[in-house]
Amino acid sequence: MSTATIPTIQATVRERTGSRYTARLRAEGRMPVVVYGHGQEPAHLSVDNEEINELLHQHAHLLNVVVDGKEETVVLKDAQWDHMSSNILHLDLARVNLSEEVTVEVELKFVGEPVGLKVAGAILEHPQDTIEVTCKASDIPEVIKVDVSGLEAGESLTLSDLVLPAGVTVDTETDTVLASVQVMAEIPDEDETAEAGDAEPEVIGRPAKEDDED
């Protein structure tokens, strides 16, 4: 993301903090955020909910937060979700210089149709859809594209196969599997007659019942 394309968002200072006041803010369509870092006092702010969600949807990692005419560049550190995982409740934003190195989670975008998917029962598995990268704040990629088109059935693509953008490094082990094409084993039909109505789990600490010989 070049410096020119860092989105700007207007923020207002939260006069009062605490669950009661943040709940009122959310009801007004605003999201509470905290900005910290660089040895300065943390700032409790609020931003427009719709605006910030739109920016996050566009994979924005860096933001220019404007408070009372003063602009600060921040990087997204953490997000708190509600219990239904549908709304973001709060954001942690860390002050950052564009020339300093930061570690952020970047989304992996899997492109291409693996050739191995033509095999019956084959599926593309990707155990993780984000990756932690270290780079200059100005070089944070929006997404990292992973080309899976060459994957045959039974093959996997590891971190060492990933082509990273210039200036981006990863700290994760290079044998971490990013994507694999697995052929699902035939699922045996469950024996309906094997009704486990009487089956009971073993009780810890109690000796198993033995048939009395006496």
Place this chain on the structure above:
Amino acid sequence: MPLMPKRVRYRKQHRKSGNVYKGVATRGNYVAFGEYGLQSMENGLLTARQIEAGRIAARQYVSREGKLFVRVFPDKPITKKPLEQRMGKGKAEPEFWAAKIKQGTVLYELAGVPKDVARSALLRVAHKMPFKVRFVERRHV
């Protein structure tokens, strides 16, 4: 065969007063393994038979495609007195196993199938569930 624990510390557990499981899910409330999931909108008990019925419904719809994850496990024994039994004489024997479900819990997940197939498969599962559920996708920030 319905799910149940292999080993337990005690055969019987207390029943919640009024059988109401309060609260919201603070864990297991997002799609973690697959790409799509079925999320509970209400609280309650999900019996081992219902979990199995849902699993079969999804598995039959997607046949050999995709990977299905069952995110809940029935670890609570539920006792039941026999019919025409007089009250008292102690707690009855365990009848079945159930999972305690809180609002927000992701019950099933599907991976490796297109969105429309996952939606149709999980809709069939939804019909087997004893409470309101909804289709969810993996969240991104």
